[in-house]
Amino acid sequence: MKRVYLDHAATTPVDPEVAEAMDRVLRDTHGNPSSIYAEGRAARELVDRAREEVAAALGAQPTEIVFTSGGTEADNLALRGVMKARRGLGDHLVTTAIEHHAVLDTARDLESNGQVRLTVVAVDREGRVDPAAIAAAMGPKTTLVSVMHANNEIGTIQPIAEIGEICRDRGVKLHTDAVQTVGALDFDVSQIPVDLVSVNAHKFYGPKGVGALYVRRGTRLATMQTGGGQEKGRRTGTENVAGVVGLGVALRVAVERRTTESARQARLRDRLIEGVLARVPDAVLTGHRTERLPNNASFCFPGTQGESLIVALDLAGFAASSGSACTSGDTEPSHVLLALGLERHVAQGSLRLTVGRATTDADVDALLEALPPIVARLREASAVSV
Amino acid sequence: MSGGVDSSVAAALLLERGEDVVGVWMRLVPGGVDTDAPRCCGTDEAGEDARRAAATLGIPFYALDYADVFGKHVVDRFVEAYASGETPNPCVSCNHHVKFEALMRDVFAKFGGTRLATGHYARVADARDGTRQLLRARDAAKDQSYALYMLGQRELARVEFPVGELANKNETREIAARFGLPTATKAESMDICFIAGDYRDLVRSRAPRAFDAGPVERADGTVVGHHAGIGGLTVGQRSGTGVATGERLYVLRLEPERSAAVVGTREEITRTEYELRDVRFTRDAPPAATFETSAVLRYRGTPLAAAVDVSSDGARLRLTAPALVAPGQAVVFYQGDEVVGGGVVRAGSPA
Numbered sequence: 001m002k003r004v005y006l007d008h009a010a011t012t013p014v015d016p017e018v019a020e021a022m023d024r025v026l027r028d029t030h031g032n033p034s035s036i037y038a039e040g041r042a043a044r045e046l047v048d049r050a051r052e053e054v055a056a057a058l059g060a061q062p063t064e065i066v067f068t069s070g071g072t073e074a075d076n077l078a079l080r081g082v083m084k085a086r087r088g089l090g091d092h093l094v095t096t097a098i099e100h101h102a103v104l105d106t107a108r109d110l111e112s113n114g115q116v117r118l119t120v121v122a123v124d125r126e127g128r129v130d131p132a133a134i135a136a137a138m139g140p141k142t143t144l145v146s147v148m149h150a151n152n153e154i155g156t157i158q159p160i161a162e163i164g165e166i167c168r169d170r171g172v173k174l175h176t177d178a179v180q181t182v183g184a185l186d187f188d189v190s191q192i193p194v195d196l197v198s199v200n201a202h203k204f205y206g207p208k209g210v211g212a213l214y215v216r217r218g219t220r221l222a223t224m225q226t227g228g229g230q231e232k233g234r235r236t237g238t239e240n241v242a243g244v245v246g247l248g249v250a251l252r253v254a255v256e257r258r259t260t261e262s263a264r265q266a267r268l269r270d271r272l273i274e275g276v277l278a279r280v281p282d283a284v285l286t287g288h289r290t291e292r293l294p295n296n297a298s299f300c301f302p303g304t305q306g307e308s309l310i311v312a313l314d315l316a317g318f319a320a321s322s323g324s325a326c327t328s329g330d331t332e333p334s335h336v337l338l339a340l341g342l343e344r345h346v347a348q349g350s351l352r353l354t355v356g357r358a359t360t361d362a363d364v365d366a367l368l369e370a371l372p373p374i375v376a377r378l379r380e381a382s383a384v385s386v
Numbered sequence: 387m388s389g390g391v392d393s394s395v396a397a398a399l400l401l402e403r404g405e406d407v408v409g410v411w412m413r414l415v416p417g418g419v420d421t422d423a424p425r426c427c428g429t430d431e432a433g434e435d436a437r438r439a440a441a442t443l444g445i446p447f448y449a450l451d452y453a454d455v456f457g458k459h460v461v462d463r464f465v466e467a468y469a470s471g472e473t474p475n476p477c478v479s480c481n482h483h484v485k486f487e488a489l490m491r492d493v494f495a496k497f498g499g500t501r502l503a504t505g506h507y508a509r510v511a512d513a514r515d516g517t518r519q520l521l522r523a524r525d526a527a528k529d530q531s532y533a534l535y536m537l538g539q540r541e542l543a544r545v546e547f548p549v550g551e552l553a554n555k556n557e558t559r560e561i562a563a564r565f566g567l568p569t570a571t572k573a574e575s576m577d578i579c580f581i582a583g584d585y586r587d588l589v590r591s592r593a594p595r596a597f598d599a600g601p602v603e604r605a606d607g608t609v610v611g612h613h614a615g616i617g618g619l620t621v622g623q624r625s626g627t628g629v630a631t632g633e634r635l636y637v638l639r640l641e642p643e644r645s646a647a648v649v650g651t652r653e654e655i656t657r658t659e660y661e662l663r664d665v666r667f668t669r670d671a672p673p674a675a676t677f678e679t680s681a682v683l684r685y686r687g688t689p690l691a692a693a694v695d696v697s698s699d700g701a702r703l704r705l706t707a708p709a710l711v712a713p714g715q716a717v718v719f720y721q722g723d724e725v726v727g728g729g730v731v732r733a734g735s736p737a
Contacts, residue, residue, distance in 0.1 A: 308496040311448055315408065315497060381495030 004363045005319045008295055008356035009152055009180060014246070015205040021249045022207060025242040033239050034230065047239050050248030054212055057251040058197065059188035066213045066221075066234045067244045071179040071200030074213040075102040075146075077224055077235060078175040078196040082144045083116050084222035086173070090141030094119045096129050097339035098151050102198075103177055104335070107146070117141070125341050126288040127156035135166045142172050149178040149187070149197075153323040153336045153352060154287030155296025157181070164193035173219055179203050179211075183254035184262055184294055195219045199251075201243070205357065206250030210243030261357060262294040268355045268364050272297035275368040280375050284346060286337060297353045298323070300342060303379040304349035312374045313351075318367060323350045349378075387411050387447075388427035389435030391562050392549050393505030397443055398565040399548040400503055408497065409440035409447040412489060414456040415580065426579050428456065435568070442566050450492065452484055459483035461580065461588075468585075468617045469593035471640030472714025472733055476578055477533040477685070486534075486541050494544070503546035506530045508725075510542055510550075513669075518542035520668045520725040523550040532685050535718045535728035536666050589617040600645030605638065605654060613647050616640045621712035625649040636710075656708035662717055662729030665701045672696045673726060679719040683711040689720055701729055 005013075025046060031039030033047050048062070055062040068074045083093060093116045095107050104120075111118040119137045123129050129147055138145070145167050150157045160176055167174040175196035181187055182197070183204030189197065197214035201207055215221050215234065227236035269292075276299055277283050284300040301309070306322030313320050323334035333347030340347075353367065387393045387409045400407045414428020426432060433449050440447035460479045467474035485504060493499040507523035508531040520537055523529040537545065552558055562568070578585050590597050596617025601609045602625060611626070613619060625635040625647070638650040675696050680689030681703060691706040703717055711717060711731050718728035 305496075307450075308492075311497055315446060377498065378496060381491070 001317045003317055003319065004359075004366055006353045006355060006359065006363070006367060007319045007321050008359075009155075009203070009293075009352065009354035010321055011202045011208065012205045012356055013358070014202075014207060015250055015253055017253055018206055018246045018250045022242045022246040025245050029241060033241060034228065043239075043241050046241055046245050050244040053248035053252045054199070057255045058182070058199075058214055059190040060214050061217065063232075064189075064215055064217055066215055066231050067239060067247070068211045068213055068235055069209055069240070070211040071100075071177065071198050071203070072102040073235075074198035074200070074211050075100070075175075075177055076106050077213050077221070078198060078215075079103065079106045079110065079144065079146060080224055081221040081234070082173055082175065082196065082219070083110060085220035086143040090143040091115070092117045092119065092139055092142040093144050093146070094121060094134060094137045094142055095146045096121045096123060096148070098123050098127055098129075098154075098156075098336045099146065099148050100152055100177055100179070103146050103148065123156075123339055126291075127151055127154050127286075127336070127340055128288060128291065129158050129163070131159055131162040131166055134163050138166075138170060138172060142170070144173045144175060146175040146177070149176045149181040150185070150293050151287065151336060152180050153334060153350075154298050154340070155180075155292035155354075156287040157185070157291045157293065160194060161192045167195075168193045180293055183251060184258070184265075186258070189214060189216065196221075199247075201247040201250055204250050204254040207243055207246040210240050210247050212244075212247065257357075265355050265357075265359070266294035268359055268361065269293075269295055269297050271361070271364050272353055272355070272367065275364070276371065279368060279372045283375075284342075286340065286342070286350065293354075295355045297355075299351050299353075300337065300346045301349040301351065301375050301379075302346045303382055304375055305378070305382070306348060306350045308378050308381075309349065309351050309374065312378065313370070316370045316374065318370065321352050323347075323352060387436040387439060388505065389432035389439065390427065390505065391558060391567065392507070393436075394439040394443070394567045395552075395558050395561045395565075396503050396505045396546075396548040397440070397445060398561060398567065400546070401443055401445065407443075407445045407503075408499065409436065409443070409445050410489070410493065410497075411436035411447070411449050412452045412456075412484065413449060414452055414460075414484070416453045428453075428580065439567055450489075452488055455488045456480065456484050456580075464578075464585075465589050465592040467714045468589045469596035469642065470733070471616050471619075471621075471642045473620045473712035474714050475533075475716050475730075476580070478536065478716050481533055482536045486537060486545070490541065490544070501544050501546055503548060505549055506534060506547045508534050508547045508550045510545060510547060517669050521550075522720075522723040522725075523547075524552060525554045528555065529686065531725050532682055532687075532716070532718050532728075535668065535716065535725050537668060538666065539668070539670050542668060586618045590615075593617060596642070598645045600647065602647045602649055605648055605650055610635070610649065616642055616645060616647055619647055622655060622710045653708075656710045658705045658708050660703045660705075660711060660717065661732040662701045662703055663699070663732050665696070665727065665729035667727035668725055672701075673721070677719075677721075677726075679721060679726060681705065682718045682720060683709060684715060692719075694719055700732070703729075 029043050031043035033044040051062045051065050054065050097120050107118050110116040121133050121137050147158055147163055149160050164174050173195040176194050177198045179200040182199045195216040200211040221234055230236050286298045310322050323337055337347035397407055411433045460476050463479050464474045464476050490502050493502045507528040509521040511519045513519045522531045597615030602611040602613050603609050619637050621637050623637050635649040636655045638655045639648040679692050681692040682689050693704045695702040713731045713733035715731050716728050719726040
């Protein structure tokens with residue numbers, strides 16, 4: 001059966017140019033970048049070049065890029081590292097109700113260990129954070145604000161520049177998890193007043209297990225692990241040479257293609273949104289209608305369960321995902337959907353479709369053909385079992 | 387798929403027959419909970435075994451969560467039964483409410499499946515009148531039809547038990563080897579699969595009142611000793627009392643409302659007549675208002691000659707010779723190799 005992959009927000013296939021670059025590194029460059037001899041210098045050069053590519057794509061300086069094992073580590077390093085380094089200035093952390101677990105659970109962990117006081121700011125029904133609400137949440141002891149650039153489930157893009165201005169005026173550092181946006185949207189730290197940015201390679205056709213944290217010059221960051229002192233002591237451990245090369249190439253390619261590809265994907269996204277809303281009765285679009293990621297079409301279908309939707313679509317040849325995880329028999333709606341104010345029974349039937357570089361109009365047609373009868377069947381089933 | 391060899395081989399046989407097979411594993415204990423129960427098919431570890439078997443066969447595989455329904459219909463009922471002086475039958479509860487109710491509903495309605503196959507050792511056949519028959523497995527030593535008596539025509543029309551057709555365990559192993567499935571037979575999941583240690587610890591923690599001490603009496607009211615709680619006793623078990631008189635005494639009856647255990651001799655505890663509740667028939671109706679049967683009183687028990695009188699709210703079992711079966715246990719009616727139906731022994735039958 002031909003498969004249609006509509007889960008690019010979960011991960012993307014590795015770009016052939018990226019795979020080739022990584023393959024060359026694995027075959028030809030075995031040195032440790034910390035070694036001073038020729039083999040080490042060769043490896044160091046690759047890491048440096050990757051750092052330059054990532055920095056260029058973000059409008060940053062190479063020294064402001066710290067390589068990590070991915071988005072989760074970048075988020076952890078940002079929150080834990082800044083709160084620890086700025087402890088003398090304050091202990092208050094502000095974040096939002098729709099952050100990825102890598103941010104939200106890290107913030108809660110710091111809170112439960114007594115290391116920070118935490119304020120979680122609510123969002124509106126479309127998942128937008130009001131910059132005024134962030135300002136209102138801040139106090140004299142606030143040292144860090146963390147607001148994601150775009151949400152991974154519903155695709156809503158946050159007014160990060162406005163929030164950045166507020167933070168800068170008050171001398172508060174701003175972190176943004178831009179895992180879903182870097183590569184897809186223009187993101188230039190020389191234009192946006194943000195101090196820390198989390199990046200994850202496998203979201204833009206790079207390898208899994210490698211990411212980066214942008215740390216604006218002058219932002220103090222404590223390390224989370226101790227060791228040989230790589231990455232200027234901010235993230236110690238021998239560099240994942242092939243991985244960071246893959247990250248650099250992937251980000252360069254993504255930026256090269258961004259203008260045309262994001263517009264193309266946005267058109268497919270809009271076809272999905274309009275098609276699903278027209279063909280599936282009582283379908284609810286989640287997230288902002290226009291301020292959303294170019295590849296994200298997410299919905300709730302009251303009377304269905306997210307897990308059943310995913311299974312049924314899988315058996316019909318489609319890869320998609322749901323914000324809901326089935327725990328203990330009942331489908332537990334995602335914290336993001338509940339934060340929008342959706343009722344539990346609506347949020348339980350969530351479906352996220354995210355298009356990518358390989359997605360075609362024919363794929364969209366196939367999905368729009370397959371989905372309505374699946375939703376109808378599931379609704380019939382849940383009506384029977386109630 | 388439980389992760390064991392039987393359900394894996396069942397999937398392999400269907401695949402070989404050209405069926406479009408989807409593997410489903412049921413989580414029965416909450417995720418992350420380590421029960422240490424080596425025979426439990428519902429732990430994450432068993433789920434990993436099932437996932438590997440499905441991958442070996444190259445079929446889609448889903449882990450589905452039934453911890454709530456299992457907890458309510460199997461574990462809670464298990465505790466309630468012991469606390470009320472009955473002897474529960476968790477396999478029957480699990481088949482009834484979890485596998486052939488909740489899972490079956492999901493397989494058909496949600497996933498668009500047409501049939502549900504399991505690794506049970508039993509057979510289903512078409513009778514001449516167009517109905518479906520539930521039969522013993524070809525391999526009598528592995529037969530599990532006893533624990534499936536609650537299946538009616540609705541279920542039987544849509545179930546398959548591929549391993550029930552196999553001649554013996556060697557054939558199962560041969561097929562497993564042919565498909566590259568792990569052949570190591572796990573401990574068979576029968577009896578109380580979801581408990582690692584002593585079931586009484588579970589009952590004690592969930593129903594402490596069942597462990598109030600109380601008197602041990604003879605049928606005439608004579609107190610012959612004391613017990614530590616009826617939750618730890620089963621009708622029919624040897625009683626430690628009566629040693630002084632040299633008699634072998636067995637638990638005859640448990641009376642939870644006054645925490646009393648009544649004991650008697652072998653002659654006193656066996657009976658020829660039992661009242662049954664929750665009576666079900668595989669062909670949805672009894673063969674007759676009164677019918678002759680071979681009654682099986684326990685899993686893999688010897689069939690006993692009996693007659694059944696069906697009534698509006700149950701049935702009466704009349705055995706040819708006295709036998710013992712505890713309240714809460716299932717009595718299954720066979721005619722030849724066919725399961726006709728069955729019911730659950732009522733508590734508080736006359737002594």
